[in-house]
Amino acid sequence: MNNYKINLEEKDIPKNYLNIMYYFQKYLGKLPDPPLHPGTKQPAGPADLAPIFPMELIKQEVSLDEFIPVPDEVHEIYKQYRPSPLYRAYNLEKFLGTPAKIYYKYEGNNATGSHKLNTALTQAYYNKQAGVKKIYTETGAGQWGSALSIACNHFGLECEVFMVKTSYENKPYRKVIMNMFGAKVHASPSTETEFGRKILAVEPDSTGSLGMAISEALECVVKSGGTAKYALGSVLNHVLLHQTIIGLEAKKQMEIAECYPDIVIGCCGGGSNFAGIVFPFLADKLSGKVKELEIIGVEPASCPSLTKGEYKYDFGDTAQMTPLLKMYTLGADFMPSPIHAGGLRYHGMAPLVSFIHHEGLMSARAYEQEEVFKVGVDFAKLEGVIPAPESTHAIKAAIDEALRCKETGEAKTILFNLSGHGFLDLKGYEDYLSGKLV
Amino acid sequence: MNNYKINLEEKDIPKNYLNIMYYFQKYLGKLPDPPLHPGTKQPAGPADLAPIFPMELIKQEVSLDEFIPVPDEVHEIYKQYRPSPLYRAYNLEKFLGTPAKIYYKYEGNNATGSHKLNTALTQAYYNKQAGVKKIYTETGAGQWGSALSIACNHFGLECEVFMVKTSYENKPYRKVIMNMFGAKVHASPSTETEFGRKILAVEPDSTGSLGMAISEALECVVKSGGTAKYALGSVLNHVLLHQTIIGLEAKKQMEIAECYPDIVIGCCGGGSNFAGIVFPFLADKLSGKVKELEIIGVEPASCPSLTKGEYKYDFGDTAQMTPLLKMYTLGADFMPSPIHAGGLRYHGMAPLVSFIHHEGLMSARAYEQEEVFKVGVDFAKLEGVIPAPESTHAIKAAIDEALRCKETGEAKTILFNLSGHGFLDLKGYEDYLSGKLV
Numbered sequence: 112m113n114n115y116k117i118n119l120e121e122k123d124i125p126k127n128y129l130n131i132m133y134y135f136q137k138y139l140g141k142l143p144d145p146p147l148h149p150g151t152k153q154p155a156g157p158a159d160l161a162p163i164f165p166m167e168l169i170k171q172e173v174s175l176d177e178f179i180p181v182p183d184e185v186h187e188i189y190k191q192y193r194p195s196p197l198y199r200a201y202n203l204e205k206f207l208g209t210p211a212k213i214y215y216k217y218e219g220n221n222a223t224g225s226h227k228l229n230t231a232l233t234q235a236y237y238n239k240q241a242g243v244k245k246i247y248t249e250t251g252a253g254q255w256g257s258a259l260s261i262a263c264n265h266f267g268l269e270c271e272v273f274m275v276k277t278s279y280e281n282k283p284y285r286k287v288i289m290n291m292f293g294a295k296v297h298a299s300p301s302t303e304t305e306f307g308r309k310i311l312a313v314e315p316d317s318t319g320s321l322g323m324a325i326s327e328a329l330e331c332v333v334k335s336g337g338t339a340k341y342a343l344g345s346v347l348n349h350v351l352l353h354q355t356i357i358g359l360e361a362k363k364q365m366e367i368a369e370c371y372p373d374i375v376i377g378c379c380g381g382g383s384n385f386a387g388i389v390f391p392f393l394a395d396k397l398s399g400k401v402k403e404l405e406i407i408g409v410e411p412a413s414c415p416s417l418t419k420g421e422y423k424y425d426f427g428d429t430a431q432m433t434p435l436l437k438m439y440t441l442g443a444d445f446m447p448s449p450i451h452a453g454g455l456r457y458h459g460m461a462p463l464v465s466f467i468h469h470e471g472l473m474s475a476r477a478y479e480q481e482e483v484f485k486v487g488v489d490f491a492k493l494e495g496v497i498p499a500p501e502s503t504h505a506i507k508a509a510i511d512e513a514l515r516c517k518e519t520g521e522a523k524t525i526l527f528n529l530s531g532h533g534f535l536d537l538k539g540y541e542d543y544l545s546g547k548l549v
Numbered sequence: 550m551n552n553y554k555i556n557l558e559e560k561d562i563p564k565n566y567l568n569i570m571y572y573f574q575k576y577l578g579k580l581p582d583p584p585l586h587p588g589t590k591q592p593a594g595p596a597d598l599a600p601i602f603p604m605e606l607i608k609q610e611v612s613l614d615e616f617i618p619v620p621d622e623v624h625e626i627y628k629q630y631r632p633s634p635l636y637r638a639y640n641l642e643k644f645l646g647t648p649a650k651i652y653y654k655y656e657g658n659n660a661t662g663s664h665k666l667n668t669a670l671t672q673a674y675y676n677k678q679a680g681v682k683k684i685y686t687e688t689g690a691g692q693w694g695s696a697l698s699i700a701c702n703h704f705g706l707e708c709e710v711f712m713v714k715t716s717y718e719n720k721p722y723r724k725v726i727m728n729m730f731g732a733k734v735h736a737s738p739s740t741e742t743e744f745g746r747k748i749l750a751v752e753p754d755s756t757g758s759l760g761m762a763i764s765e766a767l768e769c770v771v772k773s774g775g776t777a778k779y780a781l782g783s784v785l786n787h788v789l790l791h792q793t794i795i796g797l798e799a800k801k802q803m804e805i806a807e808c809y810p811d812i813v814i815g816c817c818g819g820g821s822n823f824a825g826i827v828f829p830f831l832a833d834k835l836s837g838k839v840k841e842l843e844i845i846g847v848e849p850a851s852c853p854s855l856t857k858g859e860y861k862y863d864f865g866d867t868a869q870m871t872p873l874l875k876m877y878t879l880g881a882d883f884m885p886s887p888i889h890a891g892g893l894r895y896h897g898m899a900p901l902v903s904f905i906h907h908e909g910l911m912s913a914r915a916y917e918q919e920e921v922f923k924v925g926v927d928f929a930k931l932e933g934v935i936p937a938p939e940s941t942h943a944i945k946a947a948i949d950e951a952l953r954c955k956e957t958g959e960a961k962t963i964l965f966n967l968s969g970h971g972f973l974d975l976k977g978y979e980d981y982l983s984g985k986l987v
Contacts (some may be wrong), residue, residue, distance in 0.1 A: 114559050115628045150800040155600050190553045191640075220658055222933050224972065264930055284722075284975040289937070290982050291926055325953040415691075488729055492702055495629040495660045497726070534662065534972035538728075544728050 115201060117364040119194035124186060131390040131463060134346065137174055137487045138397040143466035145173075146434035155434040163332050163341040165241035166338035168234060171349040179352060180236030182541045187233045188265060190223035192228070193356070193519050197364035198529075204495040204513065207236045211516035212370065213509055215529045216361045216388060217496065222288070223501060227258035227344055228489035230353035235262035239544045245339040247268035249299065249324030250419075251380075252278050252454035252501070253285025254531060255344030260294035268296035269339075273301060273327040275456070277440035284535045299324035306330050306430045320446050321457045326430030333432075345381025346427065346436070349508040354387025357528060364393050365526065371401065372526035374512055378504035379383055379408040379417060380454055381473070382461030388528035390463075393472065406473035407512070408464065409504040414447045416440060416460045416467055417475035440466040454501045476508060483507050489531065499531035509522060553639060555802040562624060563797040565616035569901060573783040574613055574833040581723065581904035583611075584872035585862060593872040595945055597739065601770050603679035606672060609787040613909065617790060623670045626703060629890035630659035630666070631794070635802035639748035640688035640931040642830025642951070649954035650808065651947055653936065653967045654826060660726070663937060663969030664822045665696035665782055665920045672780045673700035677793060677912035682778040682876040683917075685769045687737065687762030689975045690716050690892035690939070691723025692969060693782030703835075707777075711737035711745075712983040713894070714757035722973045737762040744768050744868045758884050759895045764868030771870075782866065783875070784899045792825025795966060799827050809839060810964035812950055816942035819855045820899030826966035828901075831910065835976035844911035845950070847942040849921075852885045854878060854898045855906055861934070863897055892939045893926035914946060921945050937969035938977050946952040 126227055145154040160169045171179055181189070200213040200518050217228035247267055250256030256272040272294050277450065279286060279298035282373035286326055289296045297303050298309040299319045304327040310317055317323075325343070332341045341349060358375075365371060374430050396404040408493070414496050417481030420439035427433035429443055438459045445458035467473050480500070487503040490496070498506060505527040516523050542548050573580050583592040584813055598607045609617055619627070625733035638651040656664035674807070676684055684706055684805050688694030694710040705921030717736035727734045731921060737757045738745040742765040748755055755761075771778045781788060796813075803809060813830050821848050834842040858877035865871035865883055876897045883896035898906070907910050918938070925941035928934070936944060943965040954961050971978065980986050 116559065117557050118558075120556075121554065144826070170586055188933075222929055265740075284972070285973040287979045287982070291929060291935070291978055301879075311873070327861055469884050479810040491729060495626075495699070497660050497729070532972075534722070534970075535975075537725040537973075541721075 113199065115199055117197040117358060117367050119363055120315055122188045122194050123360070123363055124179065124189050125356050125359040126186065127180050128352045129391050129394060130176055130179055130352055132175050133177040134394045134397040136179045136422065139470065143462050143492045144437040148435050149426065149431065149435055149504060156305040159434060163239045163485065165340060167240065168349045169236040171352055172347060181356070182236050185236050188232055193441045195357070195361045196363055199368070200334065200494055206302050206493050207513050207517065207529070209513040209517040210522040211513040211526045212521060212522065213513055214368070214370070214372070214524070214526045216357055216526070217529045218357060218384070219529065219532035222261055223254055223320045225254040225258065225260040226357060227255045227389060228261060229356055230344070230383065231258035231262035232265065235259065235266045235268055238340055239266040240266055240341070243268065243338070243340045245271065245335065246342045246383060247271050247319065247328040247339055248342045248344065249273045249321060249328045250333055251321050251343070251456050253535070254281050254454065256294065256296065257285050257288040257292070258344065259342055261287040264293065266291040268396040269539070271331065272296045273299035275284040275299055275321060276317065276322055279536050281538055282535060299327050301327060301465050301469060303327065304330045304463040305421055307410065314535070320429060323329060324442050325428035326432055329428065334543045335340050345383035345457065350383050351386035351390070351461055351463050354383045355390050357384070358386035358389060358391035361388060361526065370524050372521040373447060374405040374407060374506045374525045376407045376527035377408065377452070377523065378455060378501050378530065379410045379460060379464065380501060381457045381462035384530035384549050386413060386461060386464055388526070393467065404480065408468065408473055408475045409506050410461035410475065411455050411504065412479045414441070414456050415477045416458065418477045420460065422465060422469050427459065436462050438462050438467065455504065478504055481543070481548055484540060486510060487540065496529065498529055499533045502530045505529070530547065551637065553637055555635040555805050557798060557801055559628045561798070561801055562627050562631050563794050564624065564871060565618050566799055567793040567806050567829050568612055568614055568617055568790055569614050569832060571922065572614040572832045572835040577908065581900050582875040584874050587864070587873055588870065593838060597872060597943045600765065603675045603778060604680060605675040605678065605758050606787045607800065609790055610785060619673065619794070620674050623674050626670055631736040632798045633658060633795070635799055636932070637806070641928065644931050645948065647955045648960040650811070650949040650962045651951055652803065652806070652895050652962070652964045654795055654964070654969045656795060656822070657934070657967065657970035660699055661692055661696040662972060663696065664792060664795060664825060665693045666699060667794055667820065667825070668788045669696035669700035671791045673697065673706055673803045675703040676680065676705060676778050679779065681706065681776070681778045683709065683857070684774065684780050685709050685766040685777055686780045686782070686897050687711045687759060687766045688782070688867055689713050689894050691720050691973070692892065694732065694734065695723050695726040696782065697780055698727040698730040700734065701731040703799040707842070708732035709769065710734045711739060711762040713737055713759060713762055714755065719976055720973060732862070737765050739765060741765065741766045758867060759880050760867035763866035764870055767866065767870045769870065776884065783821035783895065784897065786901055787830070789824035789899055789901050792821045794826050795822070795825035796827060796829035799826060799964065808962050811841065811961040812843040812845060813962045814847065814946045814963065814965035816893060816939050816944045816968065817848045817898060818939060819895045820902035822901055822956065822966050822968035824899060826964070829906065845946050846906070846911055846913045847946045848913065848915050850913070850915040850917045852879070852894050853915045854896065856915045858898065862904060865897065874900050876900050877906065883977050893942065918943050919986055920980060921987060924948060925978065934966055934967065934972040935967055937971045937972050940968045943967070
């Protein structure tokens with residue numbers, strides 16, 4: 112039997128992120144529709160985004176360069192937790208009795224416990240370079256908020272987080288991490304903003320949504336008079352760009368394993384961990400380096416933007432302050448059920464992911480939370496990692512594909528992104544184990 | 550700058566545990582005093598221990614062989630999470646401005662989040678081999694209980710855990726992990742046992758202790774009529790033996806770093822993670838391979854067995870059912886304060902660790918919980934790992950030694966064991982951050 116883990120060395124951490132837009136232009140001959148200014152309905156230019164993002168990140172948002180460098184300072188911090196390991200899921204394969212080979216890239220070995228730190232560091236770095244003093248953000252399950260608080264601490268920035276209220280109450284430990292790294296955290300909707308107070312006036316018991324929390328964070332940025340900026344943990348092009356470090360490392364590791372995936376799978380909330388594992392392989396497909404590649408995005412049935420949403424321009428937030436984004440969306444006022452235990456609660460899907468779905472370059476599917484938590488427990492028992500509820504969606508799809516291989520006898524190679532661990536999501540597991548999940 | 554992480558490959562996982570008893574006999578010419586039968590006060594023989602442990606583990610308890618093989622089946626499971634990484638704490642060194650080199654071995658990358666799984670697997674394996682159906686145990690903070698539940702699940706054994714009540718209430722997530730892996734968990738003192746009911750009759754609000762929980766587990770084993778055995782997560786020789794895999798790996802990693810530690814540090818509860826990192830280096834000192842080696846054990850000021858206990862024969866449990874062990878002890882009825890947030894709450898210290906302390910081969914110190922939680926937060930910010938409160942004791946000592954080097958100008962090499970992560974101890978951190986720790 113070969114190795115369970117395929118490790119790279121620190122010198123193998125990629126020096127550049129991979130920009131999928133380059134491949135869209137060069138090989139598809141087209142690009143996703145641009146963001147529109149909500150007032151004029153004209154393409155939003157750098158000037159429209161400058162109040163909320165530093166210029167370097169805005170440039171990355173629209174860049175058509177193939178590679179964009181990882182800043183040296185960020186590369187140095189990456190060494191604390193990257194390269195992340197690639198695992199061969201031998202025990203899972205054996206349990207399923209499948210001829211398929213299952214690999215997973217594990218992003219949980221850092222103080223956030225998820226992939227979110229990859230982009231948080233880069234965003235904090237460019238904000239620091241631009242003289243920004245403070246970053247406002249929103250967070251759902253709390254992975255993004257804790258990642259940004261860690262990144263801001265590294266670069267000496269203040270950080271203030273609006274956390275979706277249902278998570279704030281049910282995932283208190285993630286709030287502790289944010290506090291530990293010096294961030295302020297509010298349950299959203301909050302009384303800190305006009306928008307929050309307006310929501311609470313109408314619905315005092317609102318459990319919150321990512322759309323609302325984004326609106327609150329943006330309102331604070333606008334009112335800061337230029338000293339503060341905003342950071343988003345998913346959805347936007349530059350965020351997905353930074354996550355490609357996952358797939359770039361995974362490609363090197365698959366080379367060591369002398370394998371190339373037939374199927375690449377990621378769970379989809381805003382789209383960043385999915386894009387992170389998928390885009391470097393998609394680039395090979397677009398450029399003709401590989402002929403066959405199946406790409407699968409997996410989302411929760413309770414927030415099914417890719418499988419039930421509409422591909423159209425929509426706002427990124429509930430208060431309709433953001434530019435209009437062309438994406439699969441359930442509507443900016445969509446409220447996921449508060450009983451939904453996992454993350455992946457955003458009403459829309461990253462424009463880049465929406466684009467490849469619309470172009471027929473990937474398929475999407477949705478699972479109920481009961482079935483993914485079951486898979487999470489099975490996976491923990493077999494592979495010795497307690498997965499984040501988000502990541503269990505990807506595991507479930509990998510298992511279904513491996514079982515399909517068992518039927519057909521095909522020895523396909525399946526790769527998925529295990530985007531984080533579930534140590535801070537054990538309340539969800541407890542509810543599942545005690546039959547309280549609906 | 551060199552690498553932050555020094556990884557080994559799976560083929561480097563040691564095939565044997567290292568038995569420090571061999572070195573005591575060969576190089577010191579003496580052995581620790583043996584356990585005594587509580588009735589006869591004569592040395593307890595295998596027959597005395599056979600009702601609670603399988604014979605293979607009893608043999609390991611008294612073996613004088615230098616090496617004891619890691620069972621193949623256990624070695625295979627080790628590959629899921631071992632070898633564990635060795636880190637150079639560059640950022641901590643820089644922050645302290647010390648000429649010292651600080652290395653730490655990190656045991657947190659598994660589903661328990663601590664070193665406890667190393668011995669849990671071996672113990673479950675030998676119980677399975679002996680035809681045992683069920684294992685009873687106790688757990689304090691819950692790391693041991695979750696480790697044993699994972700190990701029992703691997704080998705198809707039932708597992709039932711008595712968890713110290715204050716931890717049961719304050720660390721609910723560890724209970725979820727035990728349930729996830731199929732174990733039953735009771736808050737101890739419980740109504741499940743005569744001993745528990747007796748305690749509750751006198752003191753209904755008892756917050757519990759490890760000594761009490763051990764008594765409850767032992768009572769269940771005795772009543773099982775031979776189908777169930779008992780397992781302990783620390784203290785006994787065979788448990789410490791299994792943990793030497795930590796130090797054996799660390800030695801190989803220090804070789805790669807072309808360094809040998811001047812100082813080796815571990816935190817001390819029952820003694821297992823301390824022994825795990827220390828014994829393989831102590832063996833070098835005993836055999837004369839190295840001349841100078843400072844060994845430091847660190848315990849909480851609220852449970853100071855090494856620094857304030859007496860070296861004498863004492864019971865391992867409150868109900869006085871165990872053999873008498875020669876150890877530094879605060880008394881089998883010692884009750885650590887329930888406000889103590891970390892683990893390391895056992896009234897005694899492993900006989901092997903007590904022996905080397907008594908022989909003057911190590912030094913011991915105790916820290917208050919306020920100061921170790923502060924160090925935990927600093928360490929998380931600098932090194933990107935949130936440490937378990939237990940492990941912060943070792944970090945604090947490493948920092949103090951590094952600062953001493955700063956004063957003297959000595960460039961010593963310091964190695965400590967970061968025995969686990971703190972994701973499931975964030976309540977303690979929250980109390981610290983909000984000034985609620987006493």
